Amino acid sequence: MSARILLLGGTGDALRMARALGPEHVYSLAGLGRVPGDLACSVRVGGFGGAEGLARYLADERIGLVFDATHPYAARISANAARACAVPQVPQVPQVPQVQYWALRRAPWQPQPGDDWRMVDGWAGVIEAIAPFSRVLFTLGREPLAHLDAVPAHQHWTVRCLDAHAGHARARVVDARGPFTLEGERALFEAGCFDVIVSKNSGGGATEAKLAVAREMGLPVAMMRRPALPPAQREFVSVQDAIAALATFSAHT
Structure with missing residues (x-):
């Protein structure tokens, strides 16, 4: 079975990425706002129970890539995701590779002349x-x-x-x-x-x-100011580049 993608979302950028995912992958939302109904991928709403709960979910669902496209200020879920991906896979599912942690790190705004x-x-x-x-x-x-x-x-x-x-x-x-x-x-x-x-x-x-x-x-x-976020194995600024990388990952796993 191919490794699956778990996309952590809630932003408009994440929704654009979710629209490019196939039915074997999962788009996760915290539960705030409207749940999209036009996606081919699965949609999961709600928390995971911290880093430990997320690590168990990754093993149970054979997730091979967690893509963090949450809001730049959602520091807690980003930290939990990075920790969960660092947990070795449980022996019961040895066919699942080590979970990768990628992130969309949207560039911050910069002050312009006339800004206060x-x-x-x-x-x-x-x-x-x-x-x-x-x-x-x-x-x-x-x-x-x-x-x-x-x-x-x-x-x-x-x-x-x-x-x-x-x-x-x-x-x-x-x-x-x-x-x-x-x-x-x-x-x-x-x-x-x-x-x-x-x-x-x-x-x-x-x-x-x-x-x-x-x-x-x-x-x-x-x-x-933005909170400090954990480093990811791959970081993207462009949504288009992130979508292309997801397609490449999905095609080669």
Whole structure:
């Protein structure tokens, strides 16, 4: 039996890769957002139980390659995947080769002339950076939802994330899914009268328009630094190169 591919996803780039996988391979999602229904490969939703649980899954399912195409800030699953692939295969399935660990490492955005980025680390750094401001747009995903009851009296937050959530007098939650256009971002910024933006340095083009609009409007951006990620045996910046490598692996195993 050929070694199978486990694609760890959840991003738009990962979905593009999943569309190129055949029925013997597996696309894994954490469970947030919509589950695609038009893929030839299997779709698995939910966690694995840490590195140990993932290692057992790799052995049981005869996985020969784990391709990490998770979000650049999903440091925990990346660390677990790297650890699981380093675990020797169990003797009961000796025909399965050592599991390879590859990763899509999307290039981060770089500040452009006119940008006002304030680099921060973690939630405490975000709160410190936005303290002088009153109209805050968060584009971090779900994390700010856990802090809506702690919005300072002088601030109003707008939180953009994938899923709907009730706001309150000092917070509004906007459920929206990229890609986002310049025109759409301009309309959002003008309606919200924001004076600061909070962002992860996700890279890619799907959500970059907010940075261009912040630059146009002279707005500061509290930019969260990327977490450290484990090294992979092969790392890709281009989705096209990653898809080609997956096809080559599948054809030769």
